Amino acid sequence: MKWLRSYVESRLRRGISARALGPNEARVLYDATVTFCAGLIALALDAAFIRHIGPDMRLLAATIALVPLVSATSLALGIYGRLRFAAGARKAAVLAVAVTIAAAGAALISGDVPFAFLWLAIASGPITVARLLLGIAQAARRSSLAVAANDRGPVLVIGGAGYIGSHAVERLLASGHTVRVLDRLMYGRSSLDDFMTNPRFSFIEGDAADISRLTEAMRGASAVVHLAGLVGDPACAVDADFTRHTNIVVTRMVRAIAQSMGVRRFIFSSSCSVYGTSDQPVDELSALNPVSLYAQTKIDSERELLTNVPDDFFITILRFATVFGHSRRPRFDLVGNLFVAQAIEDGLITVIGPEQWRPFIHVSDLGRAIVETVDADPLLVQSQIFNVGDERLNTTILELAKAVQRVAGEVRPVEISITDDPLDKRNYAVSFAKIQRTLDFRAKTLLEDGIRELIENHRHGAYAHYREEAYSNVAMTRRALERFHDPDELSRIYAPLAR
């Protein structure tokens, strides 16, 4: 019964109400209804014109058995899976085979071959012709989209200049993709310097809320990886309206433009913060328990994205674990990076909430997870939520501090100070079984290796002091906020093609 619970919960999570039907559910229901009604008609005709007696138990059993027979053969032949996107004629042909096999089954069960033929004659028309007609309607819709649809176009990374984005860009380029970045450069452009001379890389500077920039960036793209937004609890607490605008409204716009321009793959960066606090390890089906506006915006965005998803649009939600590690856009508000910076600069790690559990993942592994999702079989990841991390990196904040102390201790003496009662209440250990099972994803960089790499970068002067304003999400959010409240800026970004 676990599958039933997980099915119902994932439907509810996607915002599909109990009364609404998903596309596949509608197909199965239609086929079952036609099968059963055709069975009753065949039964009546058989009784009236062939046997001249009422139906017997074997005929009734065959009529009922036809429904699971048709469903099972259609399922086995891929009608509700890989053939969902096939041309109408192909689906009709495969369905004709499925109903013929079901009719043979009905003949065996009933021992009445004329009944099975009657049923086949009545049911095959509505079942196969419906697919042919739907195929014609869909082909017309697709041909209007095909102007923009381009499965070989660049991967658009929105927020590609960021901490995770710059790793995703590096990995995508390394795996042969052409990459386009749209970013408003809240933290500068130097994170993109290494890519600028690559002929497979292009950059558009701008706000994803600027519909003309967004449209320009989306043109001809094969996939969009949406990483842009206000990140972390303190930055999101600066101004709730700005946060909802940047994290939810912009996400809605990105989806709408992607869908209308035929960009069929959409990968969204959510966060394991949606789990908030939990005494039990959590997985993708666990209750959500946000303890900040940041986490709530991720939940709202996930719901926006997973509602009313058409068959030919492939949205995947990646709930990232807490990230750590070196990046071209350094972040020191992340607990792992902060501890290393404190250890190297101050010789003192300040631990708040030592017993809190948190899942960690190295930023380069996240870049890899993004590429693996972009390259995955679309049906495998369609409308799926994946926690992205590795159970080997689930640890408490105190254990993390001790690991940093151990590695940094090779360079200088490091103390740990401990305070309880943290402002940040998050506490969760996470299961990553689903992404491991589905995409064979496991971390390649474990905690100590990532810590060592950060220490090396500190020692080689890769970073300014970790308290510099340039690294502060809160300071940069305040700057961006000034522009958000400027009426000229607002009328500009919401004026389509009015540049």
Ligand SMILES: NC(=O)c1ccc[n+]([C@@H]2O[C@H](COP(=O)([O-])OP(=O)(O)OC[C@H]3O[C@@H](n4cnc5c(N)ncnc54)[C@H](O)[C@@H]3O)[C@@H](O)[C@H]2O)c1
């Ligand atoms: N770093 C983590 O621990 C972590 C964990 C879970 C989820 N995430 C999510 O991953 C995504 C990326 O995080 P990050 O750490 O790389 O953040 P980041 O702040 O380093 O990068 C975000 C990038 O998006 C850009 N941006 C912001 N708003 C924009 C807009 N409206 N239009 C265009 N560009 C815009 C910024 O300029 C920046 O370059 C975010 O959605 C974040 O919530 C991060």
